[in-house]
Amino acid sequence: xxxxxxxxxxxxxxxxxxxxxxxxxxxxxxxxxxxxxxxxxxxxxxxxxxxxxxxxxxxxxxxxxxxxxxxxxxxxxxxxxxxxxxxxxxxxxxxxxxxxxxxxxxxxxxxxxxxxxxxxxxxxxxxxxxxxxxxxxxxxxxxxxxxxxxxxxxxxxxxxxxxxxxxxxxxxxxxxxxxxxxxxxxxxxxxxxxxxxxxxxxxxxxxxxxxxxxxxxxxxxxxxxxxxxxxxxxxxxxxxxxxxxxxxxxxxxxxxxxxxxxxxxxxxxxxxxxxxxxxxxxxxxxxxxxxxxxxxxxxxxxxxxxxxxxxxxxxxxxxxxxxxxxxxxxxxxxxxxxxxxxxxxxxxxxxxxxxxxxxxxxxxxxxxxxxxxxxxxxxxxxxxxxxxxxxxxxxxxxxxxxxxxxxxxxxxxxxxxxxxxxxxxxxxxxxxxxxxxxxxxxxxxxxxxxxxxxxxxxxxxxxxxxxxxxxxxxxxxxxx
Amino acid sequence: xxxxxxxxxxxxxxxxxxxxxxxxxxxxxxxxxxxxxxxxxxxxxxxxxxxxxxxxxxxxxxxxxxxxxxxxxxxxxxxxxxxxxxxxxxxxxxxxxxxx
Numbered sequence: 171x172x173x174x175x176x177x178x179x180x181x182x183x184x185x186x187x188x189x190x191x192x193x194x195x196x197x198x199x200x201x202x203x204x205x206x207x208x209x210x211x212x213x214x215x216x217x218x219x220x221x222x223x224x225x226x227x228x229x230x231x232x233x234x235x236x237x238x239x240x241x242x243x244x245x246x247x248x249x250x251x252x253x254x255x256x257x258x259x260x261x262x263x264x265x266x267x268x269x270x271x272x273x274x275x276x277x278x279x280x281x282x283x284x285x286x287x288x289x290x291x292x293x294x295x296x297x298x299x300x301x302x303x304x305x306x307x308x309x310x311x312x313x314x315x316x317x318x319x320x321x322x323x324x325x326x327x328x329x330x331x332x333x334x335x336x337x338x339x340x341x342x343x344x345x346x347x348x349x350x351x352x353x354x355x356x357x358x359x360x361x362x363x364x365x366x367x368x369x370x371x372x373x374x375x376x377x378x379x380x381x382x383x384x385x386x387x388x389x390x391x392x393x394x395x396x397x398x399x400x401x402x403x404x405x406x407x408x409x410x411x412x413x414x415x416x417x418x419x420x421x422x423x424x425x426x427x428x429x430x431x432x433x434x435x436x437x438x439x440x441x442x443x444x445x446x447x448x449x450x451x452x453x454x455x456x457x458x459x460x461x462x463x464x465x466x467x468x469x470x471x472x473x474x475x476x477x478x479x480x481x482x483x484x485x486x487x488x489x490x491x492x493x494x495x496x497x498x499x500x501x502x503x504x505x506x507x508x509x510x511x512x513x514x515x516x517x518x519x520x521x522x523x524x525x526x527x528x529x530x531x532x533x534x535x536x537x538x539x540x541x542x543x544x545x546x547x548x549x550x551x552x553x554x555x556x557x558x559x560x561x562x563x564x565x566x567x568x569x570x571x572x573x574x575x576x577x578x579x580x581x582x583x584x585x586x587x588x589x590x591x592x593x594x595x596x597x598x599x600x601x602x603x604x605x606x607x608x609x610x611x612x613x614x615x616x617x618x619x620x621x622x623x624x625x626x627x628x629x630x631x632x633x634x635x636x637x638x639x640x641x642x643x644x645x646x647x648x649x650x
Numbered sequence: 651x652x653x654x655x656x657x658x659x660x661x662x663x664x665x666x667x668x669x670x671x672x673x674x675x676x677x678x679x680x681x682x683x684x685x686x687x688x689x690x691x692x693x694x695x696x697x698x699x700x701x702x703x704x705x706x707x708x709x710x711x712x713x714x715x716x717x718x719x720x721x722x723x724x725x726x727x728x729x730x731x732x733x734x735x736x737x738x739x740x741x742x743x744x745x746x747x748x749x750x
Contacts, residue, residue: 244748313707323681329724336722344706347686351678353671445678497737504738545724548734553727578733
């Protein structure tokens with residue numbers, strides 16, 4: 171008998187398909203309709219941080235250089251008051267086999283797929299992660315399918331995405347290229363069901379454990395060289411895994427006082443599911459279209475409970491503009507001799523502006539770079555933007571309107587830091603969790619869980635719940 | 651005519667507009683969700699015909715034959731962006747005394 175492959179039927183089989191494809195039963199971490207045991211899930215990965223380091227060394231992943239950006243630091247100091255301008259260090263993650271930190275995530279996911287006996291791996295991504303999974307699958311001798319959102323309805327694709335697709339194919343993957351739309355997930359489920367391959371999700375606990383080595387390496391290297399912990403680590407923030415993994419790694423190394431800063435490219439006003447807006451953005455990841463919704467509800471991902479939970483770890487969150495990131499990409503090439511990015515330079519952009527506000531004795535780490543080349547280069551991006559009616563020129567980046575203009579800063583002092591209100595994101599997270607999990611009252615454990623999720627006080631959580639009209643179950647709260 | 655076993659690209663509609671999920675902006679709602687996929691052509695056919703391919707992972711998939719030996723046609727952009735050149739020149743000049 172043939173299975174019903176309609177949209178509704180396949181989505182209806184979601185839990186069953188996922189359970190088979192993840193080799194992990196998420197139900198065991200559920201504690202109440204709202205709360206789940208995050209740390210137990212991370213522990214059940216079955217690979218300690220030390221083991222992750224070994225697995226990655228064997229897969230040629232990690233142990234990347236931490237580079238002193240001497241000229242960018244000098245430039246920041248030149249534009250800062252006396253005694254200001256923090257030392258900028260850059261973790262050169264482009265040195266990983268497929269050219270980005272995503273190899274760390276893929277290495278553990280693919281290692282697990284092999285260990286659990288899967289014949290292949292599937293991933294849904296338009297980012298560098300596809301290439302990373304393809305690269306690791308090649309090393310482990312597994313098949314690889316990447317499901318990617320590539321084109322608008324006219325069949326036109328943004329050059330950065332097309333390059334990522336080529337890279338996946340170059341590393342032996344089968345790439346299923348789709349037009350714009352969230353139903354990508356439906357195709358993804360169909361492929362998992364058909365192939366019975368492993369879901370190498372970006373958001374699985376394996377993926378996050380894989381990034382923890384990045385935070386660990388940064389803490390250890392900075393201590394060895396400078397005799398102290400880094401003062402600030404900046405991570406580009408999209409789905410939250412980069413920031414979550416890095417922060418957990420820093421904590422595992424005992425760097426509790428290092429501030430963790432998230433950075434996204436401001437694409438406000440552009441709709442992520444719009445067939446028209448699709449080719450009006452010059453960044454396909456690391457932007458607010460992912461950064462904000464994923465911070466405010468991590469479980470929108472392709473696993474029942476995402477291991478990437480940025481608000482548990484983020485101390486500050488800044489937005490930068492597209493034009494500023496292209497400017498810093500060029501600055502990195504021209505001043506440090508490193509042609510990288512552009513999307514990976516999102517946090518570098520904020521780092522430059524932030525360095526000017528910090529003391530010259532402070533150490534600030536940009537925790538990634540990514541490879542560059544045809545398609546994934548400011549030249550390709552800016553020419554494509556111009557061709558699509560977007561103005562490109564020098565000016566004040568504050569005036570940049572996503573989809574209408576890209577403004578290269580007329581001077582490096584104009585690179586700005588736009589702090590985002592974390593408290594409002596935390597309130598949104600609480601609201602989304604109770605709405606999505608269809609909770610009408612919360613228990614003592616739920617209260618505790620929401621505090622963990624938001625790093626908020628009990629008063630903050632209770633007040634937010636009150637505003638949502640969600641009562642806290644008194645009896646249970648007393649027992650708790 | 652494209653010979654069998656040639657590396658090709660096919661196109662296939664996954665969801666027609668009326669089958670798409672709600673919550674889509676109207677410009678997305680009114681177009682189908684399409685897939686492009688590469689593989690080896692199983693039987694000789696003409697461009698535009700319905701065909702079956704064998705993908706790299708060995709899956710058999712049907713669709714409309716669109717390209718033979720599909721290549722990559724993006725690059726560093728159709729025009730040069732001279733503004734980018736200016737950034738390096740300006741920044742290097744700012745740091746000139748550092749390297750004196």
